[in-house]
Amino acid sequence: MDSITVLMTSPMSDYLETQLKDRFNLVKLWTYSSKTDFFKHNSHSIRAIVGNTKIGADAELIDSLPELEIVSSYSVGLDKIDLRKCQEKGIRVTNTPDVLTDDVADVAMGLMLAVARRVCECDRFVRRGLWPKGDFRLTNKFSGMQVGIVGLGRIGSAIAKRAEAFGCPISYYSRSEKPETNYKYFSNIIDLAVNCQILVVACALTEETHHIVNREVIDALGPEGILINIGRGSLIDEPELVSALLQGRLGGAGLDVFENEPEVPEQLFGLENVVLMPHVGSDTVETTDAMADLVIKNLEAHFLKKPLLTPVV
Numbered sequence: 001m002d003s004i005t006v007l008m009t010s011p012m013s014d015y016l017e018t019q020l021k022d023r024f025n026l027v028k029l030w031t032y033s034s035k036t037d038f039f040k041h042n043s044h045s046i047r048a049i050v051g052n053t054k055i056g057a058d059a060e061l062i063d064s065l066p067e068l069e070i071v072s073s074y075s076v077g078l079d080k081i082d083l084r085k086c087q088e089k090g091i092r093v094t095n096t097p098d099v100l101t102d103d104v105a106d107v108a109m110g111l112m113l114a115v116a117r118r119v120c121e122c123d124r125f126v127r128r129g130l131w132p133k134g135d136f137r138l139t140n141k142f143s144g145m146q147v148g149i150v151g152l153g154r155i156g157s158a159i160a161k162r163a164e165a166f167g168c169p170i171s172y173y174s175r176s177e178k179p180e181t182n183y184k185y186f187s188n189i190i191d192l193a194v195n196c197q198i199l200v201v202a203c204a205l206t207e208e209t210h211h212i213v214n215r216e217v218i219d220a221l222g223p224e225g226i227l228i229n230i231g232r233g234s235l236i237d238e239p240e241l242v243s244a245l246l247q248g249r250l251g252g253a254g255l256d257v258f259e260n261e262p263e264v265p266e267q268l269f270g271l272e273n274v275v276l277m278p279h280v281g282s283d284t285v286e287t288t289d290a291m292a293d294l295v296i297k298n299l300e301a302h303f304l305k306k307p308l309l310t311p312v313v
């Protein structure tokens with residue numbers, strides 16, 4: 001397949017890069033000095049794009065590559081891909097579901113525990129030599145806290161399963177009720193926020209879910225409530241989140257994702273009740289290798305005219 005040109009949009013894993021280079025003619029977008037230079041050399045040769053959560057395939061890129069056949073995303077989230085455009089042009093799209101579910105759900109649990117039991121604040125307390133001067137203050141019990149989940153898909157369900165093991169009653173909000181679970185369903189996200197102590201945002205970012213957690217939802221969660229986001233930054237109205245935390249209208253937050261990554265609102269840096277992670281939910285050696293294998297298998301299947309493993313479009 002080394003005559004097939006594949007575009008990688010930004011640096012991902014070394015393993016993925018090596019695997020792509022071994023099989024295809026690999027073009028790396030970030031090695032070009034300008035878009036003009038890139039398009040001049042590659043417009044008519046690229047047949048596949050491998051994108052990720054930073055750079056996917058927007059309308060401009062898709063329209064500039066007349067030979068494009070497939071976008072194989074090194075991510076489960078599809079918000080950086082113009083799916084409508086791909087559909088219109090008959091371009092196939094794949095992603096990497098399932099293989100990263102455990103890691104992202106693990107991170108959600110870590111954030112919940114870290115915020116509720118003040119793990120990072122305790123760490124800073126010990127490192128700063130404050131312990132000999134007095135004990136750390138009491139925190140709140142995590143086991144048994146009411147957990148509300150926004151989006152009960154693969155990742156949301158894996159979070160629910162883990163939280164259940166901590167004795168947490170689970171409720172959820174999603175577009176429709178899931179008959180296969182016994183978790184309490186709320187058809188309105190505000191009702192969910194009123195009725196839980198920890199709200200975990202685990203849905204996909206789409207036009208409908210953009211800023212699904214707004215001021216009203218944050219206020220419904222309240223000054224004792226904890227907000228966790230392992231989905232996408234833009235699921236939450238970030239300026240509203242920051243002002244709620246600064247004003248004490250929200251109890252705490254655990255965030256792996258941000259609206260303008262890698263930029264994080266600096267007002268959050270001074271808040272002890274906030275735990276920040278640099279969008280690393282699925283970033284383990286094991287899972288990134290499994291994601292890379294899935295990207296490669298989808299590309300191979302496509303060019304061998306076999307069924308795609310994880311088709312989206």
Ligand SMILES: O=CC(=O)O
Binds near residue numbers: 053074075078100282
């Ligand atoms: O955020 C991670 C992903 O979408 O895979």
